[in-house]
Amino acid sequence: MSTAIVVIGSSNTDMVIKADHLPAPGETILGGNFFMNAGGKGANQAVAASRLGGRVVFIAKTGNDIFGRQSAQLFNNEGIDTRYIFSDSRHPSGVALITVDKNGENCIAVALGANASLSRTDLEKAKEVIRTASIILMQLEIPIDSVNYAASVAASAGVRIILNPAPYQELSEELLNNISIITPNRKEAEMLSGIIVTDMRSAESAAWEIRRKGVEIIIITLGVQGAVVLENDVFTIVPATKVDAMDSTAAGDVFNGALAVSLAEGKSIIESTTFACHAAAISVTRMGAQSSAPKKHEVLSTLSQRS
DSSP, rough: OOOOEEEEOOEEEEEHHHHHHHHTTEEEEEEEEEEEEOOHHHHHHHHHHHTTOOOOOEEEESSSSHHHHHHHHHHHHOOOOOOTTTEESSOOEEEEEEEEEEOOEEEEEEOOGGGGGHHHHHHTTTTTHHHHHHEEOOSSSOOOHHHHHHHHHHHHHHEEEEEEESSSSOOOOOHHOOSSSOOOOOHHHHHHSSSSOSSSSHHHHHHHHHTTOOOSSEEOOOOGGEEEEEETTTTEEEEEOOOSSOOOHHHHHEEEHHHHHHHHHHHHHHHHHHHHHHHHHEEEEESSSSGOOHHHHHHHHHHHHOO
C-alpha cells in the first residue's frame, strides 16, 4: 500500500542578509538585515509538502551538531517523519549564505557538509519506504549516485518520481528514463535542452528537447510568467499569480512540494501545476525559506478568488 510523499534531499541552515542590492565582486554592502532560518532544497520541499497537507517522510543527512539537532526538532514540529534523517559524526551540517535584494532576487552559496555524505548505504536502510511511497521527490544537493539509486529503487516498484534538477548537473540517460516528472527552472531547462528560453515558444522547444531525453512529463517554471507543461504531446501554459515579491528564496521548493501534494491527492498535472504556482506566489511575499511556505487553506483561498 502506498504510504507517503518521500522527500530525499538536503538540509541546511540558511544565513540570510536582506540588502538594497546584490553585491558585485569585491563590494561590501552595509545596512542589511540578518535572518537565520532552516533551509536546504530537500528540507524546504519536505516542509512545504507537510504544511500543504501531505504526509511526508524526509530522508536526509545532517551533522552531529547544533544545526543538525535544531533541524530535526523543526521537522518534528512540522509533523514530518524523521526516522530516516541520518547523523554524520565526521561532517558538519550544511550551511547556505544568502543575499536578497529589495526586489526579492537572491544569490546563494552553499557548503554541503553532511549532505554530501548521504550514501547508497543510507538509502538501503530506507528502501522499503521508498518502494511503498506515493511519490518520490528529489533534488541535486545530495550525491548523484544516491539520486540514481533511489530513482532505480522507486522506478522498479512503479513509484512516480519528481526530480527538481537543482542545482543543475549532468543527468544520465538511465536517471532520465526513471523519472516521471522533471521540474527545471528557465536556466536549468536551457542547460538540459541546449535551447535558450526567452519566451513561450522557446520554452516549448526546450520542453520537447528534454522529452526526447526520456522524461515523461516536463514542467518548466518561469517565475512571474508561471510555468509550462508538456504532457502527452500537449503543451500548456499555466499563468502565475501576480504578487508583490519580497524574497524569492525557496519559491521553487514550495512549487515542488505543492506539486507533489496535489499529485498524491490524485489531481491532474495541470491542476497540480496550478496549485503549485499559487503556493509559490504566496511564498515570495514572505522572507525566508521554510518560513515562507504557506498552509493549504491559504493556497485554496487564492485559488477560489481566481475562479
